[in-house]
Amino acid sequence: MSIIKAEQGSFTVSGFFDGKMFPFIKVQDQFFASRVELDLWVQEASASHRRYINGLMQ
Numbered sequence: 001m002s003i004i005k006a007e008q009g010s011f012t013v014s015g016f017f018d019g020k021m022f023p024f025i026k027v028q029d030q031f032f033a034s035r036v037e038l039d040l041w042v043q044e045a046s047a048s049h050r051r052y053i054n055g056l057m058q
Helices: 004-013 035-045
Strands: 025-027 030-032
Touching: none
Parallel strands: none
Antiparallel strands: 025 030
């Protein structure tokens, strides 16, 4: 998922991540997310006007 890669890339480069990261767990090759946690993530990402373009967080 490009959002997960973008957030992890931002964390790797800067050493921190400002805000709530995309909530997921990975089981083998499948990704799962809690609907409640996903709703909270969308609200926080929207409030902070976070943008994801071409696999990068802007």
